[in-house]
Amino acid sequence: MKQKTITQSLSWLHTWSGLLFGWVLFAIFLTGTLAVFDKEIDNWLRPEIPAHSLDSREAAQTALDYLQARHPHARTWNIGLPNERAPTLSVSTGEQRRGGGQALDPETGELLQVRETAGGGFFFRFHFTLNLPRLLGIWVVGLAAMAMLAALVSGIVIHKKFFKEFFTFRPAKGQRSWLDAHNATGVLVLPFHLMITYTGLVIFYLIYMPAASDALFGGDREALNRALRGMPEQHAGQGRQPPQEVAGPAPLTALPPLLAEAERVLGPLASLSIHNPGRGDARIEVRPLLGNRIELTKGQSMVFDGVTGKVLRAPAESRPSLLTQRVLAGMHFAQFGGYPMRWLYFVCGLASCAMIATGLVLFTVKRRRRHDGEGALGAALYTGAERINVSVVAGLALACVGLLWANRLLPFELAQRGGWEVRVFFLIWLATLLHACLRPWLRAWQEQLGLTAALCLGLPLLNVVTVNRGDYIPLEVTILVIGGLLAACAWKIGQPAPERALRVRTEVN
Amino acid sequence: MGLAIATGLWLAYSGMIALCLGLERHYKQVWGRPPSSSRRRALRATGWLALAASFAASVAAWGWAMGPIGGLGLVSLAGLALVLVLPYQPRLAIGTAVAGWPVLALATLAG
Incomplete structure (x- = not known):
């Protein structure tokens, strides 16, 4: 056999790893793109939470009044504050859990009956775990991200006319058009593809590359974290220390001036915890909203004395090594720069999805014409790839919008309602695979895209019919445009293109 | 901030058009004849200048840390939009860039 050139080898790699990982990557990128607006989708999924015009200080006071009246003896009060993106005011007691808590009506200060839902966080979690057990999912996604990097680099090398065809797109020319579309979405949005893939890997650097932390800290994550933050020992685990002696009762300091000070230092606030309320050793811990800067400030906080209101611990400045990692992670999370930046990430994410989808389609379009020569196995493989393509691209989109429909249609009182939404999501996805296997492939594309479009276009109507509340105009306009x-697309597939129709007939039969 | 971003986007789009027309294939696609070499050079220089100005607008909007990220995003999207419209409506793709400037100027005056 003749020695292959480097371009041929890379082309082979690009084709096959692109196909196999492309299926996973499309799912990762589509849900990641949706996760850019996770809070906004979450608002849609919880229509019982009313919009309001309280600022965070007023909202905090409302929550504090509620906690003082209903849970005077709890050791810790947690308050999640509303912000520009989400109107939810939530309270909980005891150890802070992420995303926990019950929603309060900010106007009346009473508990709200909110439907149980998988929430916008589902897309976020699926994006980095594929709904697998967390660690396994992170590894699978990491592997796919490495394959994505390899596909990007090999794609650049094998692209013969990178600059000459920089602006080239020739529609309605069959395979040529698919290649053009794949190249254009790949090349023009290349900075984003590279950035988002690389920074995605950087987030879980400790999971993917644990050698340093194992060697230096014997795998003790807590010790590593302390060293990274340059924190003195005694500050670690604030609020978790056992009470040495019970301090006497003492009134809590007024919140508004304290929150004003925290806002001055941290920027807009996300949440606060009050440890030992009503006692002499009360502590108030305030956390900033992510996105006042690029750096992902997860875990950052400021601690006040709950009686005197004095600052006990200012937020730690990250050391350069940690700062580097956090800025890279922050570039991936896209919590900075406000809504314009969020929209940029969303549209660039859609472009990534389009690049992957066109690549997947290109694989089958290229081979539709010539798999006769490759035997029964080759034919079966390409037919299989065709079916999976339909289910991965169109089917996943259908499942995503299906989850939104399930949120409105499942009975309010259903036990494990959030779990059922996720089950509906996966059942729809499975059904699309069956459908894709049973129908002629072109019909399968058309029907699944058409149904997805119909569900998107019908979503605002569904909201009016079922709950008829909430103000979701940006989300609804976006979903109408997508629909x-x-x-x-579905209509276009239905149009008979003379050469394509001919090719289909000679090959599928 | 909104105005700076809009300006950045329009500069990016105009810059991408100028660079695109600086390529013989696309100049012919729009005007039906090849460009003179001096025109081609002028188009390319204008394109790069506009992209640099777009970068500056992004920095003005988002600051030095976030500006470069936003700037690259704007250029990417402007290029993608151009590529998608160009084969169907080449004159429209260029007309949009030209028509955008007076609109932007009006918005500046009004705001």
């Missing part, structure tokens, strides 16, 4: 584009 319109998908409908156009």
